[in-house]
Amino acid sequence: MALPEPAADGTVLITGASSGLGAEFARQFAARGYGVALLARREERLRTLASELTARHGVRAEPVVCDLLDVEARDRLRERLAGLGLRVDVLVNNAGFATGGAFHEADYQAEIDQLRLLCEAYVTLTAQFLPGMVARGSGCVINVASTAGFQPLPHSAGYAAAKAHALSFSEAVHAEVRRLGVTVSALCPGPVHTELFEKYDHPVERLPGIAWIHADQCVREGIEGAARGKRVVVPGLQVRAGAPFARYMPRFVQLPLVERLFR
Ligand SMILES: NC(=O)c1ccc[n+]([C@@H]2O[C@H](COP(=O)([O-])OP(=O)(O)OC[C@H]3O[C@@H](n4cnc5c(N)ncnc54)[C@H](OP(=O)(O)O)[C@@H]3O)[C@@H](O)[C@H]2O)c1
Numbered sequence: 001m002a003l004p005e006p007a008a009d010g011t012v013l014i015t016g017a018s019s020g021l022g023a024e025f026a027r028q029f030a031a032r033g034y035g036v037a038l039l040a041r042r043e044e045r046l047r048t049l050a051s052e053l054t055a056r057h058g059v060r061a062e063p064v065v066c067d068l069l070d071v072e073a074r075d076r077l078r079e080r081l082a083g084l085g086l087r088v089d090v091l092v093n094n095a096g097f098a099t100g101g102a103f104h105e106a107d108y109q110a111e112i113d114q115l116r117l118l119c120e121a122y123v124t125l126t127a128q129f130l131p132g133m134v135a136r137g138s139g140c141v142i143n144v145a146s147t148a149g150f151q152p153l154p155h156s157a158g159y160a161a162a163k164a165h166a167l168s169f170s171e172a173v174h175a176e177v178r179r180l181g182v183t184v185s186a187l188c189p190g191p192v193h194t195e196l197f198e199k200y201d202h203p204v205e206r207l208p209g210i211a212w213i214h215a216d217q218c219v220r221e222g223i224e225g226a227a228r229g230k231r232v233v234v235p236g237l238q239v240r241a242g243a244p245f246a247r248y249m250p251r252f253v254q255l256p257l258v259e260r261l262f263r
Pocket of ligand 1: 015016017018019020021022039040041042043066067068069094095096097098117144145146147188189190191192193194195196197
């Protein structure tokens with residue numbers, strides 16, 4: 001069983017739970033009877049969602065207000081969860097944002113923050129909670145990567161590179177721990193309707209409607225894939241069908257095409 005059974009003192013820690021995929025992970029895990037710890041910066045949203053989930057599903061839902069770019073606060077998370085009497089049985093590394101545009105014109109600080117949120121925070125939280133899972137012989141980490149990590153993306157260079165890191169890191173660690181009862185699953189969505197592209201103009205917004213899926217489908221396939229112990233999950237039939245082109249098309253053909261599409 002790649003997902004531990006729900007337990008009174010266990011929780012699913014979900015980063016970026018105040019909107020989009022993170023909030024949907026919280027809803028779907030709670031509906032399956034799991035207690036959830038909801039991490040993000042916007043406290044009001046977390047409190048509202050936590051109350052909703054407890055009322056609807058009778059599970060323990062804890063808001064955990066934290067800016068993952070604040071190293072001190074982030075490094076205290078294991079201690080903070082333990083202080084609440086909670087053991088992290090499932091970790092969903094999901095919080096993120098996406099920059100777009102040519103790198104030479106980019107907001108440098110946003111690029112660095114994106115890298116720290118999508119790479120450093122994923123690694124730090126995995127380092128905090130994976131050893132406990134291995135010691136118990138049970139647990140699951142879902143790292144939300146992206147199909148953007150399947151190839152370099154001109155006009156979203158930093159985002160795609162960060163997602164390639166999440167994917168590669170997940171696959172390698174999964175190979176290390178799968179025989180020890182723990183799954184590390186990389187969820188690689190294509191475009192999903194969320195708040196992600198509201199903050200920064202992003203070329204993905206130009207992709208045709210057929211490429212997009214809804215958050216509930218994305219998360220359902222992500223949880224079911226992790227429950228089956230899958231290393232990589234690409235939600236949506238149409239996205240899965242296109243994935244080999246992204247992954248294996250020769251770069252000398254792919255890069256000029258994508259550069260023109262995303263310019
Ligand atoms: N939507 C897509 O098309 C798509 C496709 C592939 C992969 N993804 C990935 O899916 C993940 C979730 O994105 P989404 O689409 O659900 O976007 P979203 O609706 O914008 O949600 C992003 C979440 O990240 C949190 N967050 C941002 N900065 C944070 C920080 N410094 N500390 C703590 N939390 C922070 C936000 O909460 P606060 O602002 O309250 O902190 C929010 O809850 C991201 O990793 C994204 O790259 C999305």
